[in-house]
Amino acid sequence: MHSHFDPERKKILVTGGAGFLGSHLCGQLLAQGHAVLCLDNYFTGSKENIRPLLDHPLFEAIRHDIVHPIDLEVHQIYNLACPASPVHYQFDPVRTVQANVLGVTHMLELARRTKARILQASTSEVYGDPKVHPQPESYWGNVNPIGLRSCYDEGKRVAETLMMDYHRQYQVDIRIIRIFNTYGPRMALNDGRVVSNFILQALQGKEITVYGDGSQTRSFCYVDDLIEGMIRMMETPGLTGPVNLGNPGEFTVLELAEKIIALTGSRSKIVYRPLPQDDPTQRRPDITLAKQALSWEPTIRLEAGLKRTIDYFEQSLLGQKEMTVRSAARPVRAKQNGNGDSIPLPKTATPPRSASRLPNGAVRRAS
Numbered sequence: 001m002h003s004h005f006d007p008e009r010k011k012i013l014v015t016g017g018a019g020f021l022g023s024h025l026c027g028q029l030l031a032q033g034h035a036v037l038c039l040d041n042y043f044t045g046s047k048e049n050i051r052p053l054l055d056h057p058l059f060e061a062i063r064h065d066i067v068h069p070i071d072l073e074v075h076q077i078y079n080l081a082c083p084a085s086p087v088h089y090q091f092d093p094v095r096t097v098q099a100n101v102l103g104v105t106h107m108l109e110l111a112r113r114t115k116a117r118i119l120q121a122s123t124s125e126v127y128g129d130p131k132v133h134p135q136p137e138s139y140w141g142n143v144n145p146i147g148l149r150s151c152y153d154e155g156k157r158v159a160e161t162l163m164m165d166y167h168r169q170y171q172v173d174i175r176i177i178r179i180f181n182t183y184g185p186r187m188a189l190n191d192g193r194v195v196s197n198f199i200l201q202a203l204q205g206k207e208i209t210v211y212g213d214g215s216q217t218r219s220f221c222y223v224d225d226l227i228e229g230m231i232r233m234m235e236t237p238g239l240t241g242p243v244n245l246g247n248p249g250e251f252t253v254l255e256l257a258e259k260i261i262a263l264t265g266s267r268s269k270i271v272y273r274p275l276p277q278d279d280p281t282q283r284r285p286d287i288t289l290a291k292q293a294l295s296w297e298p299t300i301r302l303e304a305g306l307k308r309t310i311d312y313f314e315q316s317l318l319g320q321k322e323m324t325v326r327s328a329a330r331p332v333r334a335k336q337n338g339n340g341d342s343i344p345l346p347k348t349a350t351p352p353r354s355a356s357r358l359p360n361g362a363v364r365r366a367s
Protein backbone atom coordinates (compact mmCIF):
# COMPACT_ATOMS: atom_id res chain seq x y z
CA MET A 1 0.00 0.00 0.00
CA HIS A 2 1.22 3.50 -0.79
CA SER A 3 2.21 5.39 2.37
CA HIS A 4 2.41 9.15 2.74
CA PHE A 5 4.73 8.92 5.72
CA ASP A 6 7.52 11.46 5.50
CA PRO A 7 9.44 12.32 8.69
CA GLU A 8 10.27 15.79 7.30
CA ARG A 9 6.70 16.73 6.53
CA LYS A 10 4.79 18.81 9.07
CA LYS A 11 1.39 17.68 10.23
CA ILE A 12 -0.65 20.82 10.76
CA LEU A 13 -3.95 21.13 12.58
CA VAL A 14 -6.28 23.89 11.41
CA THR A 15 -9.26 24.35 13.73
CA GLY A 16 -12.14 26.10 12.03
CA GLY A 17 -10.59 24.72 8.84
CA ALA A 18 -13.92 24.51 7.00
CA GLY A 19 -14.60 28.21 7.52
CA PHE A 20 -13.81 31.18 5.32
CA LEU A 21 -10.21 31.82 6.39
CA GLY A 22 -9.57 28.22 7.49
CA SER A 23 -10.37 26.70 4.10
CA HIS A 24 -8.01 29.12 2.32
CA LEU A 25 -5.33 28.35 4.90
CA CYS A 26 -5.76 24.57 4.49
CA GLY A 27 -5.42 24.95 0.71
CA GLN A 28 -2.28 27.04 1.01
CA LEU A 29 -0.63 24.69 3.54
CA LEU A 30 -1.34 21.69 1.30
CA ALA A 31 0.14 23.59 -1.65
CA GLN A 32 3.30 24.02 0.44
CA GLY A 33 3.51 20.24 0.87
CA HIS A 34 2.28 19.87 4.46
CA ALA A 35 -0.20 17.34 5.79
CA VAL A 36 -3.32 19.13 6.97
CA LEU A 37 -5.83 18.05 9.57
CA CYS A 38 -8.93 20.21 9.32
CA LEU A 39 -11.06 20.24 12.45
CA ASP A 40 -14.48 21.88 12.45
CA ASN A 41 -17.92 21.59 14.04
CA TYR A 42 -19.50 23.08 10.87
CA PHE A 43 -21.38 25.76 12.79
CA THR A 44 -20.50 28.49 10.32
CA GLY A 45 -18.14 26.54 8.08
CA SER A 46 -19.20 24.06 5.43
CA LYS A 47 -18.00 21.00 3.58
CA GLU A 48 -18.50 23.02 0.39
CA ASN A 49 -15.53 25.16 1.41
CA ILE A 50 -13.18 22.18 1.68
CA ARG A 51 -14.69 20.03 -1.07
CA PRO A 52 -11.81 20.70 -3.50
CA LEU A 53 -9.37 19.46 -0.83
CA LEU A 54 -11.15 16.26 0.19
CA ASP A 55 -9.41 14.10 -2.41
CA HIS A 56 -5.96 15.37 -1.54
CA PRO A 57 -3.95 12.51 -0.02
CA LEU A 58 -2.48 14.78 2.68
CA PHE A 59 -5.80 16.27 3.73
CA GLU A 60 -8.05 14.94 6.45
CA ALA A 61 -11.22 16.45 7.94
CA ILE A 62 -12.48 15.78 11.47
CA ARG A 63 -15.85 16.86 12.84
CA HIS A 64 -15.19 18.05 16.37
CA ASP A 65 -16.05 20.92 18.68
CA ILE A 66 -13.04 22.40 20.46
CA VAL A 67 -15.04 23.03 23.61
CA HIS A 68 -14.33 19.31 24.14
CA PRO A 69 -10.77 18.00 24.51
CA ILE A 70 -9.14 16.07 21.68
CA ASP A 71 -5.88 14.17 21.43
CA LEU A 72 -3.92 14.27 18.18
CA GLU A 73 -0.29 14.18 17.07
CA VAL A 74 0.61 17.43 15.31
CA HIS A 75 3.55 19.79 14.76
CA GLN A 76 1.62 23.02 14.42
CA ILE A 77 -1.83 24.28 15.37
CA TYR A 78 -3.65 27.18 13.76
CA ASN A 79 -6.58 27.91 16.09
CA LEU A 80 -9.30 29.59 14.05
CA ALA A 81 -12.34 27.83 15.51
CA CYS A 82 -14.77 30.53 16.58
CA PRO A 83 -17.76 32.12 14.87
CA ALA A 84 -16.46 35.41 13.53
CA SER A 85 -19.32 37.67 12.55
CA PRO A 86 -21.73 39.28 15.05
CA VAL A 87 -24.79 37.54 13.63
CA HIS A 88 -23.06 34.19 14.24
CA TYR A 89 -21.25 34.81 17.52
CA GLN A 90 -24.32 36.40 19.09
CA PHE A 91 -26.48 33.43 18.10
CA ASP A 92 -25.18 31.44 21.08
CA PRO A 93 -23.02 33.89 23.07
CA VAL A 94 -22.27 31.44 25.89
CA ARG A 95 -20.94 28.97 23.35
CA THR A 96 -18.82 31.75 21.84
CA VAL A 97 -17.18 32.45 25.20
CA GLN A 98 -16.69 28.72 25.71
CA ALA A 99 -14.94 28.34 22.34
CA ASN A 100 -12.51 31.04 23.45
CA VAL A 101 -11.94 29.83 27.00
CA LEU A 102 -12.49 26.04 27.03
CA GLY A 103 -11.64 25.61 23.35
CA VAL A 104 -8.43 27.62 23.49
CA THR A 105 -7.40 25.84 26.70
CA HIS A 106 -7.88 22.46 25.00
CA MET A 107 -5.79 23.54 22.03
CA LEU A 108 -3.09 24.89 24.35
CA GLU A 109 -3.06 21.62 26.29
CA LEU A 110 -2.65 19.79 23.00
CA ALA A 111 0.22 22.10 22.06
CA ARG A 112 1.79 21.63 25.47
CA ARG A 113 1.65 17.83 25.26
CA THR A 114 2.82 17.51 21.65
CA LYS A 115 5.23 20.49 21.85
CA ALA A 116 3.47 21.91 18.81
CA ARG A 117 3.68 25.60 17.95
CA ILE A 118 0.24 27.19 18.21
CA LEU A 119 -1.10 30.29 16.47
CA GLN A 120 -4.22 32.00 17.80
CA ALA A 121 -6.44 33.91 15.38
CA SER A 122 -7.24 36.92 17.53
CA THR A 123 -9.00 39.99 16.28
CA SER A 124 -9.02 43.75 16.01
CA GLU A 125 -12.14 43.50 18.20
CA VAL A 126 -9.80 43.27 21.20
CA TYR A 127 -9.34 47.03 20.68
CA GLY A 128 -13.11 47.54 21.03
CA ASP A 129 -14.17 51.06 20.09
CA PRO A 130 -10.62 52.40 19.99
CA LYS A 131 -9.59 55.75 21.41
CA VAL A 132 -6.25 55.47 19.59
CA HIS A 133 -6.10 55.57 15.84
CA PRO A 134 -4.69 53.61 14.00
CA GLN A 135 -4.29 50.85 16.57
CA PRO A 136 -0.80 49.59 17.39
CA GLU A 137 -0.36 46.28 19.26
CA SER A 138 0.63 48.21 22.41
CA TYR A 139 -2.86 49.76 22.68
CA TRP A 140 -4.93 48.00 25.37
CA GLY A 141 -8.28 48.78 23.85
CA ASN A 142 -11.63 50.18 24.90
CA VAL A 143 -14.00 47.25 25.30
CA ASN A 144 -17.41 47.06 26.93
CA PRO A 145 -17.23 43.92 29.11
CA ILE A 146 -21.02 43.48 29.38
CA GLY A 147 -22.25 44.46 25.91
CA LEU A 148 -23.71 42.29 23.17
CA ARG A 149 -20.35 42.00 21.43
CA SER A 150 -18.40 41.14 24.58
CA CYS A 151 -18.86 37.36 24.23
CA TYR A 152 -16.55 37.71 21.25
CA ASP A 153 -14.40 40.72 22.19
CA GLU A 154 -13.75 39.63 25.77
CA GLY A 155 -13.62 35.98 24.69
CA LYS A 156 -10.80 36.78 22.29
CA ARG A 157 -9.06 38.90 24.93
CA VAL A 158 -9.06 36.07 27.46
CA ALA A 159 -7.89 33.71 24.69
CA GLU A 160 -4.85 35.99 24.29
CA THR A 161 -4.34 35.92 28.05
CA LEU A 162 -4.43 32.11 28.05
CA MET A 163 -1.93 32.01 25.20
CA MET A 164 0.48 34.30 27.07
CA ASP A 165 0.07 32.43 30.36
CA TYR A 166 0.68 29.02 28.77
CA HIS A 167 3.75 30.56 27.19
CA ARG A 168 5.07 32.06 30.45
CA GLN A 169 4.05 29.20 32.71
CA TYR A 170 4.62 26.15 30.47
CA GLN A 171 6.87 27.55 27.72
CA VAL A 172 4.35 26.70 25.00
CA ASP A 173 5.55 28.06 21.66
CA ILE A 174 2.82 30.57 20.78
CA ARG A 175 1.91 33.05 18.08
CA ILE A 176 -0.89 35.63 18.31
CA ILE A 177 -2.19 37.55 15.34
CA ARG A 178 -4.86 40.22 15.51
CA ILE A 179 -6.83 40.01 12.30
CA PHE A 180 -8.58 43.08 10.96
CA ASN A 181 -11.62 42.87 8.61
CA THR A 182 -10.81 40.32 5.95
CA TYR A 183 -12.98 39.53 2.95
CA GLY A 184 -12.95 37.33 -0.11
CA PRO A 185 -14.49 34.27 -1.74
CA ARG A 186 -16.09 31.75 0.67
CA MET A 187 -17.27 34.39 3.11
CA ALA A 188 -20.69 33.29 4.28
CA LEU A 189 -23.29 35.04 2.17
CA ASN A 190 -25.49 35.66 5.19
CA ASP A 191 -22.88 36.60 7.78
CA GLY A 192 -24.17 40.15 8.07
CA ARG A 193 -20.72 41.69 7.64
CA VAL A 194 -20.57 44.93 5.75
CA VAL A 195 -18.83 43.57 2.61
CA SER A 196 -21.12 40.56 2.23
CA ASN A 197 -24.25 42.59 3.05
CA PHE A 198 -23.49 45.23 0.46
CA ILE A 199 -22.52 42.77 -2.28
CA LEU A 200 -25.61 40.66 -1.68
CA GLN A 201 -27.90 43.68 -1.63
CA ALA A 202 -26.30 45.10 -4.77
CA LEU A 203 -26.51 41.82 -6.70
CA GLN A 204 -30.12 41.30 -5.67
CA GLY A 205 -31.06 44.88 -6.53
CA LYS A 206 -32.15 45.51 -2.94
CA GLU A 207 -31.65 48.69 -0.93
CA ILE A 208 -28.12 49.02 0.44
CA THR A 209 -28.36 49.58 4.18
CA VAL A 210 -25.76 51.91 5.60
CA TYR A 211 -25.80 52.20 9.39
CA GLY A 212 -25.32 55.67 10.83
CA ASP A 213 -24.31 58.27 8.27
CA GLY A 214 -21.74 55.95 6.67
CA SER A 215 -18.80 58.08 7.79
CA GLN A 216 -17.45 55.33 10.09
CA THR A 217 -14.30 53.88 8.60
CA ARG A 218 -13.14 50.31 8.03
CA SER A 219 -10.11 48.67 6.51
CA PHE A 220 -10.50 45.62 4.29
CA CYS A 221 -7.84 42.98 3.76
CA TYR A 222 -8.13 40.47 0.94
CA VAL A 223 -8.00 36.87 2.12
CA ASP A 224 -4.86 35.84 0.14
CA ASP A 225 -2.86 38.64 1.76
CA LEU A 226 -4.06 37.65 5.21
CA ILE A 227 -3.20 33.95 4.76
CA GLU A 228 0.30 34.89 3.61
CA GLY A 229 0.78 36.97 6.78
CA MET A 230 -0.63 34.24 8.97
CA ILE A 231 1.80 31.61 7.64
CA ARG A 232 4.74 34.01 7.89
CA MET A 233 3.84 34.62 11.52
CA MET A 234 3.75 30.89 12.24
CA GLU A 235 7.12 30.36 10.54
CA THR A 236 8.95 33.33 12.10
CA PRO A 237 11.15 32.15 14.98
CA GLY A 238 11.00 33.78 18.40
CA LEU A 239 8.05 36.09 17.78
CA THR A 240 5.05 35.52 20.04
CA GLY A 241 3.11 38.62 19.00
CA PRO A 242 0.50 39.91 19.14
CA VAL A 243 0.98 41.19 15.61
CA ASN A 244 -1.69 43.12 13.72
CA LEU A 245 -2.54 41.76 10.28
CA GLY A 246 -4.81 43.80 8.08
CA ASN A 247 -4.91 46.33 5.33
CA PRO A 248 -4.22 49.89 6.50
CA GLY A 249 -6.10 51.40 3.56
CA GLU A 250 -9.05 53.14 5.21
CA PHE A 251 -12.46 53.63 3.59
CA THR A 252 -15.73 54.98 4.90
CA VAL A 253 -18.63 52.55 4.84
CA LEU A 254 -20.33 54.88 2.37
CA GLU A 255 -17.33 54.71 0.02
CA LEU A 256 -17.46 50.92 0.19
CA ALA A 257 -21.16 50.94 -0.71
CA GLU A 258 -20.50 53.22 -3.68
CA LYS A 259 -17.61 51.06 -4.92
CA ILE A 260 -19.73 47.92 -4.75
CA ILE A 261 -22.61 49.60 -6.58
CA ALA A 262 -20.18 50.66 -9.32
CA LEU A 263 -18.47 47.25 -9.62
CA THR A 264 -21.74 45.29 -9.76
CA GLY A 265 -23.46 47.82 -12.03
CA SER A 266 -26.35 47.66 -9.58
CA ARG A 267 -29.26 50.09 -9.48
CA SER A 268 -29.61 49.65 -5.73
CA LYS A 269 -30.24 52.79 -3.68
CA ILE A 270 -28.45 53.53 -0.42
CA VAL A 271 -30.66 53.83 2.69
CA TYR A 272 -29.59 54.86 6.19
CA ARG A 273 -30.42 53.06 9.47
CA PRO A 274 -29.47 53.74 13.12
CA LEU A 275 -26.06 52.54 14.33
CA PRO A 276 -26.11 49.34 16.41
CA GLN A 277 -24.70 49.20 19.98
CA ASP A 278 -20.90 49.32 20.45
CA ASP A 279 -20.25 49.82 16.74
CA PRO A 280 -16.71 51.17 16.39
CA THR A 281 -16.45 54.47 14.57
CA GLN A 282 -12.93 53.93 13.27
CA ARG A 283 -10.94 50.80 12.65
CA ARG A 284 -7.57 50.69 10.95
CA PRO A 285 -4.52 48.57 11.73
CA ASP A 286 -1.09 49.91 12.41
CA ILE A 287 0.98 47.24 10.64
CA THR A 288 4.44 48.66 11.37
CA LEU A 289 5.34 45.56 13.39
CA ALA A 290 4.16 43.11 10.69
CA LYS A 291 6.18 45.05 8.11
CA GLN A 292 9.32 44.94 10.23
CA ALA A 293 9.10 41.47 11.75
CA LEU A 294 7.41 39.54 8.93
CA SER A 295 8.34 41.67 5.90
CA TRP A 296 4.63 41.55 5.19
CA GLU A 297 2.12 43.99 3.86
CA PRO A 298 -1.03 43.58 1.80
CA THR A 299 -0.65 43.77 -1.96
CA ILE A 300 -4.18 43.32 -3.28
CA ARG A 301 -6.13 46.50 -3.89
CA LEU A 302 -9.73 46.84 -2.74
CA GLU A 303 -11.22 46.95 -6.26
CA ALA A 304 -9.36 43.80 -7.34
CA GLY A 305 -10.37 41.91 -4.20
CA LEU A 306 -13.96 43.08 -4.44
CA LYS A 307 -14.20 41.92 -8.06
CA ARG A 308 -13.13 38.38 -7.08
CA THR A 309 -15.52 38.38 -4.14
CA ILE A 310 -18.42 39.64 -6.27
CA ASP A 311 -17.71 36.82 -8.78
CA TYR A 312 -17.90 34.28 -5.94
CA PHE A 313 -21.16 35.72 -4.63
CA GLU A 314 -22.65 35.70 -8.13
CA GLN A 315 -21.73 32.03 -8.57
CA SER A 316 -23.10 31.14 -5.13
CA LEU A 317 -26.40 32.92 -5.78
CA LEU A 318 -26.66 31.17 -9.14
CA GLY A 319 -26.00 27.83 -7.45
CA GLN A 320 -28.72 28.50 -4.89
CA LYS A 321 -31.18 29.47 -7.61
CA GLU A 322 -30.47 26.25 -9.52
CA MET A 323 -30.88 24.22 -6.35
CA THR A 324 -34.27 25.85 -5.71
CA VAL A 325 -35.45 25.15 -9.25
CA ARG A 326 -34.16 21.55 -9.16
CA SER A 327 -35.59 20.72 -5.76
CA ALA A 328 -38.95 22.30 -6.60
CA ALA A 329 -39.12 20.10 -9.69
CA ARG A 330 -38.65 16.76 -7.91
CA PRO A 331 -40.27 14.97 -4.98
CA VAL A 332 -38.65 15.15 -1.54
CA ARG A 333 -36.53 12.09 -0.89
CA ALA A 334 -33.77 11.13 1.48
CA LYS A 335 -30.11 11.53 0.63
CA GLN A 336 -26.89 10.55 2.35
CA ASN A 337 -24.87 13.20 4.10
CA GLY A 338 -21.09 13.04 4.38
CA ASN A 339 -21.31 10.81 7.46
CA GLY A 340 -23.48 8.24 5.76
CA ASP A 341 -26.54 9.32 7.81
CA SER A 342 -29.80 9.67 6.01
CA ILE A 343 -30.98 13.29 5.95
CA PRO A 344 -34.11 14.73 4.34
CA LEU A 345 -33.56 16.77 1.22
CA PRO A 346 -34.66 20.37 1.78
CA LYS A 347 -37.77 21.52 -0.08
CA THR A 348 -36.13 24.77 -1.03
CA ALA A 349 -32.53 25.74 -1.33
CA THR A 350 -30.68 26.65 1.82
CA PRO A 351 -27.38 28.52 1.80
CA PRO A 352 -24.46 26.12 1.60
CA ARG A 353 -23.40 26.95 5.15
CA SER A 354 -24.86 25.79 8.41
CA ALA A 355 -25.59 29.43 9.13
CA SER A 356 -29.01 28.46 7.85
CA ARG A 357 -29.50 27.26 11.43
CA LEU A 358 -29.83 30.87 12.44
CA PRO A 359 -33.25 32.37 13.05
CA ASN A 360 -34.98 33.03 9.76
CA GLY A 361 -33.67 36.05 7.90
CA ALA A 362 -31.49 37.02 10.85
CA VAL A 363 -29.13 39.04 8.76
CA ARG A 364 -28.01 41.85 10.99
CA ARG A 365 -25.26 44.17 10.03
CA ALA A 366 -21.79 44.19 11.38
CA SER A 367 -18.47 45.82 10.93
Ligand SMILES: NC(=O)c1ccc[n+]([C@@H]2O[C@H](COP(=O)([O-])OP(=O)(O)OC[C@H]3O[C@@H](n4cnc5c(N)ncnc54)[C@H](O)[C@@H]3O)[C@@H](O)[C@H]2O)c1
Nearest residue numbers: 016018019020021041043044045065066081082084179182
Ligand atom coordinates in the same frame (compact mmCIF):
# COMPACT_ATOMS: atom_id res chain seq x y z
N1 LIG B 1 -12.65 37.15 8.74
C1 LIG B 1 -12.29 38.15 9.49
O1 LIG B 1 -12.38 39.30 9.07
C2 LIG B 1 -11.73 37.93 10.88
C3 LIG B 1 -11.32 39.06 11.61
C4 LIG B 1 -10.80 38.88 12.87
C5 LIG B 1 -10.65 37.61 13.38
N2 LIG B 1 -11.04 36.53 12.67
C6 LIG B 1 -10.89 35.21 13.29
O2 LIG B 1 -10.45 34.26 12.36
C7 LIG B 1 -11.06 33.01 12.61
C8 LIG B 1 -11.76 32.51 11.35
O3 LIG B 1 -12.74 33.44 10.96
P1 LIG B 1 -13.60 33.29 9.61
O4 LIG B 1 -13.84 34.64 9.10
O5 LIG B 1 -12.97 32.29 8.74
O6 LIG B 1 -14.97 32.78 10.21
P2 LIG B 1 -15.81 31.46 9.89
O7 LIG B 1 -17.04 31.54 10.72
O8 LIG B 1 -15.98 31.28 8.42
O9 LIG B 1 -14.86 30.33 10.42
C9 LIG B 1 -14.88 29.82 11.73
C10 LIG B 1 -14.88 28.30 11.63
O10 LIG B 1 -14.80 27.75 12.94
C11 LIG B 1 -15.78 26.74 13.08
N3 LIG B 1 -16.11 26.69 14.49
C12 LIG B 1 -16.75 27.62 15.24
N4 LIG B 1 -16.82 27.24 16.52
C13 LIG B 1 -16.20 26.04 16.59
C14 LIG B 1 -15.93 25.14 17.65
N5 LIG B 1 -16.33 25.40 18.89
N6 LIG B 1 -15.27 23.98 17.37
C15 LIG B 1 -14.87 23.71 16.10
N7 LIG B 1 -15.10 24.53 15.06
C16 LIG B 1 -15.75 25.67 15.31
C17 LIG B 1 -16.91 27.17 12.19
O11 LIG B 1 -17.76 26.10 11.80
C18 LIG B 1 -16.15 27.75 11.00
O12 LIG B 1 -15.81 26.78 10.06
C19 LIG B 1 -12.01 33.21 13.78
O13 LIG B 1 -11.39 32.79 14.97
C20 LIG B 1 -12.21 34.70 13.81
O14 LIG B 1 -12.48 35.18 15.12
C21 LIG B 1 -11.58 36.67 11.43
